[in-house]
Amino acid sequence: MGTDTAASAPRTTVASTALISHPEASVRSRVNYVLARLIAKPIYRVWPLSDTGIRALTLLDGAFGLVPAPATVVQSVTELGSVPIERYVPQRDADDALAGATVLYLHGGGFTFCGAGTHRRVTSRLAQLLAVPVYSVIYRQLPFAGVGTAVHDAYAAYRRLLEICPDPGRVIVAGDSSGAFLAAKICELAATDGIAMPAAYIGYSAHVNLDVDLRDHAVIGRDALMPVSAYTRAKQKWTRGPVDLRGARSLLQIDPAVFPPTFLTVAAKEMFEADILEFAQVLGDGGRDVEAHVWQQQVHAFPVLDGLLPESLQAVGLTAEFLRRVIGARSSTAA
Numbered sequence: 001m002g003t004d005t006a007a008s009a010p011r012t013t014v015a016s017t018a019l020i021s022h023p024e025a026s027v028r029s030r031v032n033y034v035l036a037r038l039i040a041k042p043i044y045r046v047w048p049l050s051d052t053g054i055r056a057l058t059l060l061d062g063a064f065g066l067v068p069a070p071a072t073v074v075q076s077v078t079e080l081g082s083v084p085i086e087r088y089v090p091q092r093d094a095d096d097a098l099a100g101a102t103v104l105y106l107h108g109g110g111f112t113f114c115g116a117g118t119h120r121r122v123t124s125r126l127a128q129l130l131a132v133p134v135y136s137v138i139y140r141q142l143p144f145a146g147v148g149t150a151v152h153d154a155y156a157a158y159r160r161l162l163e164i165c166p167d168p169g170r171v172i173v174a175g176d177s178s179g180a181f182l183a184a185k186i187c188e189l190a191a192t193d194g195i196a197m198p199a200a201y202i203g204y205s206a207h208v209n210l211d212v213d214l215r216d217h218a219v220i221g222r223d224a225l226m227p228v229s230a231y232t233r234a235k236q237k238w239t240r241g242p243v244d245l246r247g248a249r250s251l252l253q254i255d256p257a258v259f260p261p262t263f264l265t266v267a268a269k270e271m272f273e274a275d276i277l278e279f280a281q282v283l284g285d286g287g288r289d290v291e292a293h294v295w296q297q298q299v300h301a302f303p304v305l306d307g308l309l310p311e312s313l314q315a316v317g318l319t320a321e322f323l324r325r326v327i328g329a330r331s332s333t334a335a
Contacts, residue, residue: 017284065117097328108177256286
């Protein structure tokens with residue numbers, strides 16, 4: 001069974017929020033969903049989150065880091081604000097809607113593991129589809145640093161990107177899971193400090209609330225991939241320094257006015273589903289332009305799997321359509 005396209009998917013509009021349902025899943029996605037429940041989730045449940053156990057998880061990023069970027073994208077390593085970065089530059093120019101735009105991408109992984117290597121497929125794909133440079137931030141995380149430090153690094157990279165990008169008014173912040181939390185914090189801190197705001201915000205299975213484990217465990221425990229117990233164990237280490245968390249612990253506590261046009265994806269029954277849908281509603285009620293896609297039988301942050309699942313490709317394609325619409329509309333208004 002194929003997935004719904006955005007054109008055929010049921011759409012409900014509440015305030016400025018478009019909620020788009022994708023009720024069917026491909027065979028490949030259904031198999032992936034079952035394997036996640038049977039294999040990956042039990043492993044996460046028992047994996048030791050000692051410093052040694054967390055360091056062992058870095059091998060995952062190293063293994064994925066052996067996968068090269070596609071030939072249509074030039075990959076390089078650089079820095080933004082003294083923060084390591086992998087940069088992906090497409091070998092073609094963007095269309096008028098996205099000309100001069102740049103993407104700053106923050107990888108997920110619970111502030112614990114993953115990196116530019118595990119997310120190279122999705123960042124390269126975005127560079128290909130959008131035909132704009134994508135910067136993947138290698139921020140500090142556990143066991144060496146907590147959430148406050150990750151936010152500090154993400155924001156430092158953003159501030160430096162504003163200084164070197166072609167158009168500071170066209171910087172898109174994006175991320176998955178905990179990376180989407182960091183991308184949202186950039187929006188919050190940029191507004192607080194009075195610097196250029198992001199032109200758009202992309203959140204794949206956004207980690208909206210650092211205290212999601214306080215929600216009903218019978219509900220958040222339905223996630224096919226992430227055990228609540230593993231989340232709670234990781235959370236105990238998030239306050240580790242050296243930089244304290246600045247600002248809100250939950251995106252629901254942030255003034256919706258600081259958010260630019262927002263694109264969200266959520267896997268039905270994932271741990272963050274209720275928070276993400278509430279976040280979309282808050283933004284919509286605040287007059288923000290929001291497009292939220294709800295997918296059945298998908299795992300948390302499935303868009304980062306790129307070509308492994310047809311729905312992953314579709315989600316990234318819908319992201320590109322959204323960005324062309326909202327960034328292009330701003331250009332038309334400015335003209």
